[in-house]
Amino acid sequence: MPFGRPWHRRSCTDTPGRAEAVARIDWCISQYAFGVITGEGGVAKTVAIRAATAALDASRHVTIYLRNPSVGVRGMLHHIVATLGHVTSCYTAALAPQAAEALAALDQRIAVRYAIAGMRPTETGDYITHHLGLAGRTDTLFRADAITLIDNASHGYPRAVNSLAVNALTAAFAKNSTIVDEKAARVAITETGAD
Ligand SMILES: Nc1ncnc2c1ncn2[C@@H]1O[C@H](COP(=O)(O)OP(=O)(O)OP(=O)(O)O)[C@@H](O)[C@H]1O
Numbered sequence: 001m002p003f004g005r006p007w008h009r010r011s012c013t014d015t016p017g018r019a020e021a022v023a024r025i026d027w028c029i030s031q032y033a034f035g036v037i038t039g040e041g042g043v044a045k046t047v048a049i050r051a052a053t054a055a056l057d058a059s060r061h062v063t064i065y066l067r068n069p070s071v072g073v074r075g076m077l078h079h080i081v082a083t084l085g086h087v088t089s090c091y092t093a094a095l096a097p098q099a100a101e102a103l104a105a106l107d108q109r110i111a112v113r114y115a116i117a118g119m120r121p122t123e124t125g126d127y128i129t130h131h132l133g134l135a136g137r138t139d140t141l142f143r144a145d146a147i148t149l150i151d152n153a154s155h156g157y158p159r160a161v162n163s164l165a166v167n168a169l170t171a172a173f174a175k176n177s178t179i180v181d182e183k184a185a186r187v188a189i190t191e192t193g194a195d
């Protein structure tokens with residue numbers, strides 16, 4: 001499969017957003033600084049963090065990964081206040097201002113803020129071509145009009161590009177077509193609800 005999980009660890013495309021994010025995370029680590037990396041769902045935040053932390057010497061660095069917690073708002077506030085070294089109030093009404101106060105202090109210490117953007121149209125094209133190449137396909141499989149549609153519908157977010165590309169491939173296969181054209185891309189967009 002050219003698009004999706006099996007490839008992303010081993011052969012992540014060095015998309016510009018990911019590379020820029022990794023550079024900033026590296027800088028934060030080397031300077032012992034706080035950084036905040038943001039971006040839409042599927043834009044590659046986790047991929048960037050993994051790439052940056054995978055390169056660290058495990059004997060010198062501890063990585064703590066907190067997945068999106070299902071502890072609710074109260075739990076989140078509690079966690080923030082406690083992690084920042086304060087005694088948590090048992091009243092929810094008091095917890096919110098407590099967290100806000102602790103985070104204001106934290107806010108001033110954030111040295112780097114970076115929002116990962118989606119890929120630009122030419123980058124989405126390069127991304128698709130690169131991943132097809134990894135799977136062994138070097139001649140044209142996606143027509144330019146299909147790539148344009150996929151780029152528009154995905155906003156250049158890699159997860160959405162992957163999903164649309166796979167669906168477009170399947171649509172072309174179902175029609176016995178040897179190329180992914182605009183029609184196949186449209187089917188993919190409708191099926192994935194990306195329009
Ligand atoms: N540079 C890349 N090369 C190959 N695949 C990528 C790349 N960046 C992202 N992907 C693909 O996109 C998917 C989504 O990326 P990721 O999980 O990093 O997004 P996220 O920004 O953390 O999303 P969320 O907000 O949902 O946590 C990955 O699982 C991977 O399949």
Ligand SMILES: [Mg+2]
Pocket residue numbers: 045046047
């Ligand atoms: Mg993530």
